[in-house]
Amino acid sequence: METLSRTRSRKRANRKRPWRWIKKWMLGIALTFTTLALLGIIFLFGTKNGVELREWAAGTLLTTQHDYWAPYTFLPDEKLKELKQQITHPTVINSEDTGSATTGPAIPPRSNLVTVTLPEKPKELIEVEDIDVSKGSYYFKGKIMYISDPSRVRLVVTNRKDRGDLLDEFVNKTGAIGIVNASGFADPDGYGKGARAYGVVIHEGKILQGYNPRSGETALGLTYDGKLITGSYSAEQLVKMGVRDAVSFRPQLIVNGKNMFEGKPAKSWGIQPRTAIGQKEDGTIVFAVIDGRQPGHSIGASMNDMAELLAERGVVTAMAMDGGSSSMMLHNGEAITKTSSPYHRGRYLPNAWAVF
Template sequence: MKLESNATPATATVTGSRKDRMRKRRKRNAFVRFVRRLFIALCLIGTAAAVWAFFTPSGTQFRYLVADTLITTQHRHWAKYVIGEEELKRRVEAYNHRFEEMGQEEDLHEIAPVPEVEHKELVEIKPVSGNGYKGYLMIVNDPTKIRIVVPNRVGMGEKVSSMVSRTGAIAGVNAGGFADPEWKGNGFKPIGLVIANGKIYYNGLGSKKKVQIVGIDRNGKMVAGNYTLDEMEEMGVKEAVSFSPRIIVNGKGLVKNADDGWGIAPRTVMGQREDGAIMFLVIDGRQTHSVGANLYDCQQVMLDNGAVIAANLDGGSSTVLVKDNEIVNSPASKYGERYLPTAFLVFDDPDAVDVPNIWEGLDPSKIDPGKKIKR
């Protein structure tokens, strides 16, 4: 005898719907439990991270590293969320004071006379790398072949690659700093002083009697430190820009350790060996292939390569190295090269180079560094 089921199609449908609802409810409850557990886990991790960051020596060290790194970027104000606004002000003041101190010691280094016959290439470039950074060291074997070059158009800076191409230079790097409101400056208003071919091209010192400079004297000896205009004239400074700090003097490093290295960033550093060769260190940063370096890293690279004096130049998004009309490194700016007021360029015949003073007759106090220029 054949037995027939009591369930009608409608009853089976209702039963199936109930099972679907129960299945969905179980999934929803499981998801809610997962989210709740994840939230609790994140809270525990966040609490543990906060305890580590604010109540342990290693955590405090990490917070200051992050803050110092932010200070070197266009998001300097973010550092207050890491160490507090008052501590940020204190930190910046402490660095400024320390940088001033690092420029005070008398520089006693001497260089060998440039030989009349030199079999080395005028410019050599070699890659350098370290923990988290990559870059290049450009060696200029005759320091007297280096000149400061400035833009050729009133109202805006110029890319280093453009300066190299325009003047027929062999190579070049970015040099001094400039007023850069909200990191949108036109690159035309230098900070401090610009000296080219022994003449003052730009004087934005105001009432300041001393200024930190980085440059070269008439004999090719590198000059870096805190000096007055009279002292610079007596020293025979020929090419110079304002920037700091000096990180090596008389063959010894002035940056004590990585904690005093002013954060991680793209860097440009200038140094000199006893044989007179000038070295430009360019470190990429804020990129996957190279996060950047602190000043202690740069100091050690320069010492390892024989520097007896070295000083920091403008870095960050300005850092660039150009050789044979090609950009060698990878600038950090998302727009590529920045427009800058000064560059150290290398020439076969620097005396034949004409560098007009683009700031002649201008009042530094009336130059608008944030004026938008069509490019």
């Protein structure tokens, strides 16, 4: 027969047992997190892949509004300075007139050779290519738009004073059938309204803006005869060179057929959504937009990726436009890329490259 005191002791023990299991469970979680944290620190600071990952992170942060977080990747100061130098002072080459493409040696005529001329299939004004690339540690998707007639490409600019225009607003105002973002703009804390572009802006042969205090940007211009020019030019120089429309950004990707990023580390510019404008030797204008910051869809691309992507497609002149949440492409009034902006229509922009 149990005494009353033993019964009470057992009830108290039963009441304490659940708390014992909770304490053990919490201790197990704490030990697991501690182990994972230690393994993470060993990976990030004790392996080659970990160091590369921290460099990628630093480069990505340095090209955003949150560059002040870059030191928290705990890279040596010299490495951070090197990454910043590559971003703020990229190599610049002024594009040159390479002339028309050369042809091979002529084939001697043969008396028994009958030549039949087949009608050429007319080129479509706009063709769009899907981009889907996996680099192992990251992946990206996007679109490349080919415009066969460079004379149909123009810069459109906002006429608003309080803010810029969304890409679909530019389309509604101008009737553009293809369009991508162009200039960068003041964007404090990510709330910029795109009213004024950085750097030079030339629209229909008129200088709307010269280089402002945020100088050092590289110019990209399209001449009246449809040639893309890029380099360290002033607005006045560009107008004298016959440029009809121009904007500023950086870096150059391809100049005179030379891949400006070949053999260079990609980490300085990080992985981001990207926009680039280029031209093939036959005059075709190329718009490229890569989505980013969207795990499960597209992480983003490096500048090396953009230069390589365009070089593989025969582009001989190309330069990056503003990237990040500004990167977006529309075709026939519909978005065909996926913006990383919280707003599905993208961001307010000071200008854009459009096809008419």
